[in-house]
Amino acid sequence: MTLFRLDASIRTEGSASREIADIVEAEWLAAHPGDTIERRHIGVDVLPADAWGHALAAGAVPAEDHTPEQRAAAALAARLVDELLAADAVLVAVPLYNFGVSQHVKTWMDLILTDRRAAPGSDPLLAGKPVVLCTVRGGAYGGGTPREGWDHSTGYLRRILADVWGGDLTVVEREFTLVGVNPALDDFADLAADMHQGAVASAREAGKALAGSRVAA
Numbered sequence: 001m002t003l004f005r006l007d008a009s010i011r012t013e014g015s016a017s018r019e020i021a022d023i024v025e026a027e028w029l030a031a032h033p034g035d036t037i038e039r040r041h042i043g044v045d046v047l048p049a050d051a052w053g054h055a056l057a058a059g060a061v062p063a064e065d066h067t068p069e070q071r072a073a074a075a076l077a078a079r080l081v082d083e084l085l086a087a088d089a090v091l092v093a094v095p096l097y098n099f100g101v102s103q104h105v106k107t108w109m110d111l112i113l114t115d116r117r118a119a120p121g122s123d124p125l126l127a128g129k130p131v132v133l134c135t136v137r138g139g140a141y142g143g144g145t146p147r148e149g150w151d152h153s154t155g156y157l158r159r160i161l162a163d164v165w166g167g168d169l170t171v172v173e174r175e176f177t178l179v180g181v182n183p184a185l186d187d188f189a190d191l192a193a194d195m196h197q198g199a200v201a202s203a204r205e206a207g208k209a210l211a212g213s214r215v216a217a
Helices: 016-031 051-058 068-086 103-112 154-164 183-216
Strands: 002-007 036-041 089-095 130-136 168-174
Touching: 002 016, 002 068, 016 036, 016 089, 016 130, 016 168, 016 183, 036 068, 051 068, 051 103, 068 103, 089 154, 089 183, 130 154, 130 183, 154 168, 168 183
Parallel strands: 002 036, 002 089, 089 130, 130 168
Antiparallel strands: none
């Protein structure tokens, strides 16, 4: 069995989204020791920003007329789709950057959507496949907070992963990751600690469920 893991943090050390995803992965491996983990870290091994335009253009002309750039972009999009199709389960770790979707994740999704197997009208790419999204936010964006509604990432990710691609989605969230980093947030240390522990517990539950869903399938 194979778990595909996508990381989008620009950090390799001290990443809050990676911490939560690591817990999910550990639960998967506890249930499936020795299983394959296929990884793609798009926050570090960045996808080319111009690939989407070339892949999109490639879909409008016959293959024999593709430019080298179009050919390479279409092949990259196909590899990204292959990674998802080959996996038994999917784990995605995405931080909130500047109130929106990470550019790295947007490029990844846009490229995938150029492939005919993921195009609108095709069968859902992740139909019924278990997916865990681990997402973290530096501040607080819940109901009643000053920045309620400023998170323009999580809703979009839900829309693509679950509604467009058909994944059986579980979301693990953590807020106030900048407490202890930004002095302006020092008054929220206790609340942030509680949120951290809650996210860790949720990640363990999500990892167990992710592993169990493939056992039962």
